[in-house]
Amino acid sequence: MLPHHTGSRRISWDAVPQDVAAGIERLIGAKVVAAAGQAGGFSEGLASLVTVADGRRVFVKAASSQNAPAVAEFHRREIAVTRQLVTDRTPRLLDAYDDGTWVAGIYEEISGRLPAQPWKPDELDRVLAAVAELSSILTPSPIDPALLRPPRLGGWQALADDNDVPIERLRAVDAWSADHLDELIELEAKASTALAGNTLQHGDLYAFNVMLNDERVHVVDWPHAWIGAPHCDVVTLLSSASLSGIDAQHLAERHPLTRAASAEQIDVMLAAHAGFLLRIVLSVGPEADRNLIAMMTALGLASARWLRSRLSP
Numbered sequence: 001m002l003p004h005h006t007g008s009r010r011i012s013w014d015a016v017p018q019d020v021a022a023g024i025e026r027l028i029g030a031k032v033v034a035a036a037g038q039a040g041g042f043s044e045g046l047a048s049l050v051t052v053a054d055g056r057r058v059f060v061k062a063a064s065s066q067n068a069p070a071v072a073e074f075h076r077r078e079i080a081v082t083r084q085l086v087t088d089r090t091p092r093l094l095d096a097y098d099d100g101t102w103v104a105g106i107y108e109e110i111s112g113r114l115p116a117q118p119w120k121p122d123e124l125d126r127v128l129a130a131v132a133e134l135s136s137i138l139t140p141s142p143i144d145p146a147l148l149r150p151p152r153l154g155g156w157q158a159l160a161d162d163n164d165v166p167i168e169r170l171r172a173v174d175a176w177s178a179d180h181l182d183e184l185i186e187l188e189a190k191a192s193t194a195l196a197g198n199t200l201q202h203g204d205l206y207a208f209n210v211m212l213n214d215e216r217v218h219v220v221d222w223p224h225a226w227i228g229a230p231h232c233d234v235v236t237l238l239s240s241a242s243l244s245g246i247d248a249q250h251l252a253e254r255h256p257l258t259r260a261a262s263a264e265q266i267d268v269m270l271a272a273h274a275g276f277l278l279r280i281v282l283s284v285g286p287e288a289d290r291n292l293i294a295m296m297t298a299l300g301l302a303s304a305r306w307l308r309s310r311l312s313p
Contacts, residue, residue, distance in 0.1 A: 009045075010047060020102045025052070045064065060105070064101055077147065077223045194264060202233050203233075239306050
């Protein structure tokens with residue numbers, strides 16, 4: 001199953017500077033009287049469901065550009081994307097705070113829970129059906145491409161070129177990838193064509209970015225959205241589900257988005273996904289978030305294993 005899927009560097013509402021908290025409260029329109037940190041995701045900073053004096057509850061994500069510059073930039077991008085992403089399966093942005101250092105997104109509360117881990121087959125079926133529906137809604141992409149960044153894919157060539165990461169380190173993590181590095185480099189080099197499309201992809205579609213309730217499946221946390229082929233998010237979701245003992249290949253052959261993709265398109269996505277994750281795992285220092293690195297390792301190896309089974313059944 002998935003490793004622990006919440007980052008280890010979250011902060012509480014009380015840790016937000018008073019002037020920043022007051023600015024957020026002005027946008028909400030009432031004083032915060034209670035705040036509960038939320039599970040799921042790896043961003044540093046605040047991720048809390050707050051209750052305000054008039055009884056309303058909203059979800060607030062906040063980070064400092066000084067303490068967590070990458071996360072603050074992710075929040076700014078997510079705010080910009082979510083302003084244009086209006087569906088009943090995605091969060092609704094209520095307002096945003098940005099003083100140049102601290103940035104916060106204020107979102108409507110989504111009543112629900114994270115999917116059970118290991119995955120329950122019926123919950124995974126619900127999520128896969130929702131992804132197919134969402135893909136139809138998001139084709140063509142409703143988001144201004146200027147707001148997006150390139151997909152977080154690929155890393156094998158960079159890993160091969162990095163003299164600070166010897167091949168033995170890769171071999172210790174995954175011997176098959178080390179032995180097939182040239183093949184993996186060839187596959188990820190085809191990403192720009194094999195993964196091209198006009199569908200908005202979530203770019204980080206795992207169980208910790210999904211909320212379930214009895215009526216609906218919601219997909220949350222959109223800072224890594226990109227525009228590409230419809231099957232890409234399904235591949236990453238199924239790959240991660242394999243950590244629960246799910247047969248990813250069997251489900252890929254049944255799902256409409258992966259069934260419509262060619263074998264090479266799926267292979268390229270798996271190679272590029274594994275390369276991105278494992279290159280980071282092998283390159284970071286001891287200061288990295290331990291929960292995040294455990295998750296990236298598990299997800300990268302899951303994609304590599306699925307690809308291995310496809311290339312050498």
